[in-house]
Amino acid sequence: MTAVVAVSILLSLLLPLSLSCPKGCVCDGRTKVVDCRGRGLYDIPRHLQPDTLELHLQDNRIRGLVSMAFRDTPLLRVLDLSNNSITSVSPSTLLGLRGLQRLSLASNALRELDRRLLGPIRSLSHLDLSHNSLTGLPGAMGESLRNLSQLGLAHNRLQRLDKSLLENLEGLGHLSLKGNPWRCDCQVIGLKLWLETFLFRGGVVDEVSCSKPEEMKDKDLQNVPYQLFHSCMTTSYNYLFSNIHHLESDRSIRGHTHGNTHGNGNPHGPLGMGEGYGGGGSGLPECEPKQRPRPVNLRHAIATVIVTGVVCGIVLMMMLAAAVYGCAYAALMAKYQRELKKSEETSKGDHGSADEKEPLENAIA
Missing domain, CATH: 1.20.5 (Single alpha-helices involved in coiled-coils or other helix-helix interfaces)
Structure with a gap:
């Protein structure tokens, strides 16, 4: 009877330990590391120990991350989901992982990330999003990246980066941006200025190779002189004068319409929505869009x-x-000094001649 009780107690102690490690995974109870790499998993494994610190799920077949997918491991510090087939990530996937420090979503099929994904996390130091299909990152995500030291964005579809996102990367030391089709037009000047400040602070970045326009193709943005962006200033002035032209046109049209309304007593007169848009009116053609009013x-x-x-x-x-x-x-002062010096030399010369004549005259006498 005593032996049966001992066996049952031993089984009760060992059974939870055996259930806490997913089938095919390797769990280290000492380091709190769970290794599930290359196991052909389609979902996040369940029944993990709540004190797990590292979870390695790379090289599997996971396609999506649902809400609170890691609620069983609230103490997680390292999460590696690289080289899967992830196309969608719920905004609340990482909810509860307040102590997460390293996150890798590299080599997946992500096209966008919700700004709320990293919302509850403030301790993230390493984030790898390389080798995806991201076209941008939401600026609001920068609030969760203030303590980030390494950021990988290489080999995506990035053409620009939000300015507010960059300004929040205060602790960043290493940035990877290569392999993106950067559009080096007037809107990329902000990125160029930020990169110069980043490098001045001692940051490390690989390259920002321009894809468009054609004249800047394959050039590194860091080495492009500001003179090549001279057209941006011209574009800005053209835009300004274009707005002035539209404002004057709107003012003249409204003035003309206002005059006809008071003169005819009919708001649907020659420039109204009635007769003016017919075949015999003198108003704007029906196919021509109305000028959009500009704010004051x-x-x-x-x-x-x-x-x-x-x-x-x-x-x-x-x-x-x-x-x-x-x-x-x-120039006047220099001329005055020259003349003064010349007059002094002339005066000295005259005194010298007088002194030489006196001994000669005494000798004759």
Whole structure:
């Protein structure tokens, strides 16, 4: 009877341990590491020990990550899901993993990530998203990446990166961006400026090889001189004057419409929605879209730009005038010094001649 009780107690102790390690996986009770690499798994294994610190699931066939997929392992520090077939990740997949430090989703088929995915995590130091199909990262995700030291984004479909995301990467030391089709147009200047600051702080980055436009293809953005972005300034001015033109057109059209309304007493007159859009009216053609009204704030912005330009022009003129005055004053002073020196030398010469004549005259006498 005593032997039966002892066996039952032993089985009760060993049975939970055997159930805590998924079939085919290797579990180390000392280091709290669970290794399920290359086991042909389609889902996250269940019944893991709650004190598991590392979970390796790379080289499997997992296709998606559901909500709270790791609720059984709240103490997880390292999670490797690389080289699977993951196409979708629930925004609440990592809910509960507040202490997660390393996360790898590399070599999957991800096209986008929800901004809430890393929301509860503040301790993440390594994030690998390379070899996916990501076209961008939400800027709001940067709040969870403030303590990140390594970020892998190589070999995706990135053309740009959100400025707010980059500004939050305060502790980043290593960044991988190669293998992306970067579009090196006017909107990439912010990335170029950030990269220069990042490198100045001692950061390490591989390369940002331009894909478009054609004249910048295969050039590293870090080595592209700012002169090649000169057209961006021209584009900005063209956009500004285009808006001014539209504003003037809107103003003239509204003024004309307002005058006809008061004159005819009919809001559906020649430029209204009634007769003016018929065949005999003198209004805009029916197929031509109406000008979109611009907000009042745009007018203030344009006025501010114009006033700023005028003020800058005046300041430049004053600086130029000061420079001309300084050069002229320096030239006059130099001329005055030369003439003064010349007159002093002439005066000394005259005194010398007089002294030489006196001994000669005394000798004759």
